Amino acid sequence: MNQSTIPAHARAVIIGGGVIGCSVAYHLAKLGWRDVVLLEQGQLSCGTTWHAAGLVGQLRSQVSMTGLIRYSTELYANLETETGLATGWQNCGSLAVARTDDRMTVLRRMAASARAQGVDVEVISAAEAGDKWPIMALDDLKGGIWLPGDGKANPTDLTQSLAKGARNYGARILERTKVTEIVVENRRIKAVTTDAGTIKTEIIVNCAGQWARTLGLRNGVNIPLHSAEHMYVVTEKIEGVQPDLPVLRDPDGYIYFKEEVGGLVMGGFEPDAKPWARDGIPEDFEFALLPDDWDQFEILMHNAIIRVPQLADSGVRKFYNGPESFTPDNNFLLGEAPELQNYFVGAGFNSMGIASAGGAGKALAEWIVTGAPTLDLWPVDIRRFAGFNNNPNWLHDRVKETLGLHYAMPWPNRELETARPLRRSPLYDRLAQKGARFGSKMGWERVNWFAGQCGSAEMSYTFQRPDWHEAVGREHRAARETAALFDQTSFGKLLVQGKDACAVLDRLCAGGMDVPVGRSVYTGMLNERGGYESDLTVLRLAEDRFLVITGSAQPVRDLDWINRHTPEAAHATVTDMTSAWSVLAVMGPNSRRILKKLTGANLTNAAFPFASVREIDLGYANVLANRMSYVGELGWELIVPMEMTVGVYEDLMRAGADEGLVDAGYYALEGLRIEKGHRAWGRELGPDLNPFEAGLSFAVDMNKPVQFIGRAALSEIGRPRFLKRRIVQFVLTDPQAMAWGGEAVLRNGVEIGEVRSAAYGHTLGGSVGLALVQQETGVTDEFLADGTFEIDLAGTRVQAIAHRRTPYDPRSERVKQDD
Numbered sequence: 174m175n176q177s178t179i180p181a182h183a184r185a186v187i188i189g190g191g192v193i194g195c196s197v198a199y200h201l202a203k204l205g206w207r208d209v210v211l212l213e214q215g216q217l218s219c220g221t222t223w224h225a226a227g228l229v230g231q232l233r234s235q236v237s238m239t240g241l242i243r244y245s246t247e248l249y250a251n252l253e254t255e256t257g258l259a260t261g262w263q264n265c266g267s268l269a270v271a272r273t274d275d276r277m278t279v280l281r282r283m284a285a286s287a288r289a290q291g292v293d294v295e296v297i298s299a300a301e302a303g304d305k306w307p308i309m310a311l312d313d314l315k316g317g318i319w320l321p322g323d324g325k326a327n328p329t330d331l332t333q334s335l336a337k338g339a340r341n342y343g344a345r346i347l348e349r350t351k352v353t354e355i356v357v358e359n360r361r362i363k364a365v366t367t368d369a370g371t372i373k374t375e376i377i378v379n380c381a382g383q384w385a386r387t388l389g390l391r392n393g394v395n396i397p398l399h400s401a402e403h404m405y406v407v408t409e410k411i412e413g414v415q416p417d418l419p420v421l422r423d424p425d426g427y428i429y430f431k432e433e434v435g436g437l438v439m440g441g442f443e444p445d446a447k448p449w450a451r452d453g454i455p456e457d458f459e460f461a462l463l464p465d466d467w468d469q470f471e472i473l474m475h476n477a478i479i480r481v482p483q484l485a486d487s488g489v490r491k492f493y494n495g496p497e498s499f500t501p502d503n504n505f506l507l508g509e510a511p512e513l514q515n516y517f518v519g520a521g522f523n524s525m526g527i528a529s530a531g532g533a534g535k536a537l538a539e540w541i542v543t544g545a546p547t548l549d550l551w552p553v554d555i556r557r558f559a560g561f562n563n564n565p566n567w568l569h570d571r572v573k574e575t576l577g578l579h580y581a582m583p584w585p586n587r588e589l590e591t592a593r594p595l596r597r598s599p600l601y602d603r604l605a606q607k608g609a610r611f612g613s614k615m616g617w618e619r620v621n622w623f624a625g626q627c628g629s630a631e632m633s634y635t636f637q638r639p640d641w642h643e644a645v646g647r648e649h650r651a652a653r654e655t656a657a658l659f660d661q662t663s664f665g666k667l668l669v670q671g672k673d674a675c676a677v678l679d680r681l682c683a684g685g686m687d688v689p690v691g692r693s694v695y696t697g698m699l700n701e702r703g704g705y706e707s708d709l710t711v712l713r714l715a716e717d718r719f720l721v722i723t724g725s726a727q728p729v730r731d732l733d734w735i736n737r738h739t740p741e742a743a744h745a746t747v748t749d750m751t752s753a754w755s756v757l758a759v760m761g762p763n764s765r766r767i768l769k770k771l772t773g774a775n776l777t778n779a780a781f782p783f784a785s786v787r788e789i790d791l792g793y794a795n796v797l798a799n800r801m802s803y804v805g806e807l808g809w810e811l812i813v814p815m816e817m818t819v820g821v822y823e824d825l826m827r828a829g830a831d832e833g834l835v836d837a838g839y840y841a842l843e844g845l846r847i848e849k850g851h852r853a854w855g856r857e858l859g860p861d862l863n864p865f866e867a868g869l870s871f872a873v874d875m876n877k878p879v880q881f882i883g884r885a886a887l888s889e890i891g892r893p894r895f896l897k898r899r900i901v902q903f904v905l906t907d908p909q910a911m912a913w914g915g916e917a918v919l920r921n922g923v924e925i926g927e928v929r930s931a932a933y934g935h936t937l938g939g940s941v942g943l944a945l946v947q948q949e950t951g952v953t954d955e956f957l958a959d960g961t962f963e964i965d966l967a968g969t970r971v972q973a974i975a976h977r978r979t980p981y982d983p984r985s986e987r988v989k990q991d992d
């Protein structure tokens with residue numbers, strides 16, 4: 174227990190004195206918040222931080238994550254000058270090597286994307302890799318990449334240096350002070366109780382590492398993480414190992430190496446990890462390790478000897494088995510918890526905490542000070558998970574896989590395999606019997622494609638044309654030429670009700686909400702910067718009742734956004750109805766004829782135009798039918814009470830039997846929507862992109878009398894004659910070439926952007942992609958018309974045609990004639 178007096182009040186209290194808590198304290202204090210207190214139950218860095226290997230690699234699959242770590246490297250290099258305490262930062266560079274051609278493809282793709290993000294990177298041969306790392310065996314290697322800006326830090330020194338910096342700016346750091354309770358009254362944080370007294374505060378930041386989940390649960394806050402064991406060894410001195418030896422990653426062998434006192438640190442991320450402490454972390458787990466586990470380590474040791482044969486004869490000085498917290502998707506958890514205002518979280522760092530601490534601490538501090546994230550943090554936003562993700566048994570089974578994801582092949586469309594199935598549509602068994610191959614999103618099992626006569630029955634991963642290409646083509650063509658049924662039950666469904674519901678939504682949405690009952694509006698919710706917080710369809714069901722249909726990944730985030738921006742005095746509530754209704758989308762030119770067989774409702778263009786919603790009878794069920802289309806064809810999204818879903822599905826399949834109706838999955842849906850140029854939130858759309866850049870100004874009503882959020886920013890931006898950034902559609906000219914998203918776009922040989930999502934366009938006969946293209950002098954029509962465009966497919970450049978609007982039947986879904 175801390176004997177020094179603790180302050181009576183603080184503007185913010187940070188719980189946890191690991192590298193993350195100290196970074197948040199440093200950045201909060203640097204931003205001018207002097208009255209900040211950090212509480213650590215033991216000593217600084219005593220939890221997980223002290224035994225980290227200290228690798229700092231910049232390259233991540235998401236642009237914003239790479240940006241955070243780039244900032245970390247700059248901070249670690251300069252912090253000593255500011256604080257006088259060394260961070261152990263050594264800019265030794267890093268190498269990643271490939272044992273297979275597919276891994277080399279991954280490295281080339283990563284290099285292209287890194288270059289686009291301004292990270293210094295070079296694709297090198299196996300021999301060149303050998304020059305940089307002379308003690309490694311090269312005979313099985315295909316090549317590698319070299320990142321000169323990467324390095325390593327000393328985790329304990331770094332933590333102390335951040336803490337010193339925080340103190341210099343006025344923060345108070347108290348060790349041996351354990352938080353026992355967070356006092357909440359009327360859903361507001363009032364105080365933090367510790368074993369040394371109580372501190373009044375309205376803001377807390379939970380940086381308690383693997384303790385964070387239990388602490389969160391005490392206040393009903395879900396922080397889905399689970400500990401797993403993570404191991405490395407430190408060898409005796411090895412000849413040829415110099416202090417400036419770069420960090421080496423050999424992902425095909427699941428291993429990494431760095432130099433330490435003339436020997437090697439060798440650790441890794443095995444595919445089948447070992448969860449720890451399902452029943453809770455022992456008391457006093459301070460500067461503690463777990464017993465050596467050579468059986469678990471064997472796969473790593475075996476691979477390490479292949480890479481560095483000298484290891485077979487080297488002694489091991491120390492075995493480190495330290496537990497660390499892992500999350501369900503291997504990204505950390507950042508942001509304000511949706512369950513409790515002013516409860517911030519920075520935890521679950523999946524063995525990336527040292528590399529991420531600088532950037533993550535800065536991003537979280539800015540979020541706290543400004544009340545909103547200052548950049549796109551969706552990949553790590555705590556709101557990407559829901560309460561059900563916090564189930565301890567589910568977490569336990571999932572983290573076995575998560576740890577290994579660091580070095581697993583990042584195949585296009587890769588699905589996680591563990592802890593499934595979790596959420597199932599009522600049609601799950603029926604669709605499985607019909608050959609459905611499932612993927613998962615937000616816990617939902619969703620059909621990717623149906624394995625019919627053509628195509629592989631199993632999920633196969635490749636960068637080339639996959640086995641399921643033809644099966645998906647069949648579904649795609651049915652949606653364009655006859656009809657296809659998509660089970661889109663995973664859509665988020667939020668019911669906003671009350672006499673102020675319209676006013677609330679009008680302030681939140683960029684489109685006009687005060688539309689006649691029965692209209693549906695495609696629009697976006699924007700932030701103050703004019704960027705997309707979500708894109709959604711709002712169905713006006715009654716004067717005072719709206720159904721918001723949003724992406725499968727977003728219901729928690731959108732619900733939180735709506736709640737946060739609903740004034741306390743407003744008569745409006747929002748309820749998540751996702752689990753109450755299924756969504757069956759019947760799409761394609763024959764969809765009207767199919768529905769007509771089952772309903773007495775008038776489905777003509779005059780009675781049921783595009784963007785309208787009606788309650789109709791359908792067989793024995795009453796359903797909401799929304800005339801909208803993500804695939805760009807005549808079609809209806811049917812919103813069906815969960816328990817009526819099987820009946821409605823059977824009726825539809827019977828009615829569609831002689832209309833060419835087929836079951837279809839998300840791979841076809843993706844190809845259809847990209848071909849049509851429809852944007853998706855989290856891919857093309859995000860908090861840093863405004864509707865003008867997105868090409869969605871039609872979904873914004875600048876003339877409506879309501880000052881909606883983001884309007885001021887959009888007015889300031891105006892509607893520029895040219896935009897420096899723009900979403901552009903590309904169609905690859907070689908019909909065999911496969912794009913998957915993440916590829917670099919080149920104009921006249923110069924990189925100008927990145928493909929955000931891509932799939933095969935079976936109607937256009939080639940891969941189609943939606944890319945974010947940038948050009949200081951403007952991405953004008955002339956710029957697009959005059960240039961020669963190429964997409965970099967892992968080092969092979971393939972020609973592509975740029976389109977501002979889709980070349981495929983641009984208004985098809987609106988104007989299909991009555992039949």
Ligand SMILES: Cc1cc2nc3c(=O)[nH]c(=O)nc-3n(C[C@H](O)[C@H](O)[C@H](O)COP(=O)(O)OP(=O)(O)OC[C@H]3O[C@@H](n4cnc5c(N)ncnc54)[C@H](O)[C@@H]3O)c2cc1C
Pocket residue numbers: 188189190191192193194212213214215216217218219220221222223224225226227228229350351352353380381382383384385388403404405493494495496497519520521522523524525526527528529
């Ligand atoms: C073997 C191993 C190797 C690693 N190698 C690397 C690497 O090379 N590169 C990299 O980037 N990352 C690496 N990591 C990961 C890195 O160590 C972690 O991501 C990072 O240390 C997490 O920091 P943290 O601050 O979130 O957690 P911690 O360091 O665990 O800090 C949380 C703190 O909260 C305190 N606390 C908990 N409850 C309370 C309470 N009620 N009151 C007060 N205090 C409380 C704890 O005592 C603890 O000190 C490695 C991890 C392991 C296990």
